Amino acid sequence: MARPMPETHGDILAAATRRFAATGYRGTSLQDIAREVGCSKATVLYHFANKEALLVELMARPLEVLAELDARLAVLDGAAAQWAAAEGFVDLAVRFRREIAVLRGEFPELLTQPAFAHVQRISERLLDALAGDCAGPAGRIAALVVLAGVPEACAEFVDLPDEELRPALLSIARRALVPTDPSTHE
16 A cells, blocks of 8 residues: 655655664665655655755754753853753753754764754863863863763663653763862862
8 A cells, every 4th residue: 555645844854854763864865765755756855955954954953952052051151051061961862862863873974064063063162061160181071971971872762751861861960070089180
């Protein structure tokens, strides 16, 4: 039995999300998306100029929220910035974990695309905020572990309820970011 033609732009976007999550952005063709929706590649191209346009639309809201977090952090420093960064980043990752799963393993390459160039700068500022006032490499290492580990955990536990995932991630972030021995951070 043939699938019905996609009725909305959203049907194609949903299929792209599933395909990107299953086979990666690079591993997914427009034809794969069309096949999953049950339409022609031309129909996909009617709704989206190219595969990058699909990804840009899929990531638009998460990137808006990331930019909002960046703006909130710009007026904070020290411990206030560190904890606002940790909570804001965990909230973002939990809220958009399905979108994050799409990028799993391909994030560095995707940052080279023009539509995502600003994300690298925001990530650096987020990393600085997460490191807090910790001098030396230990603070930056802890921040990097949180920055990389939170999205990975969200992608792995896509179906875990928010009320279980969020507190677990915040607890882990707090343990990672709070120095137990200040002399190790000099």
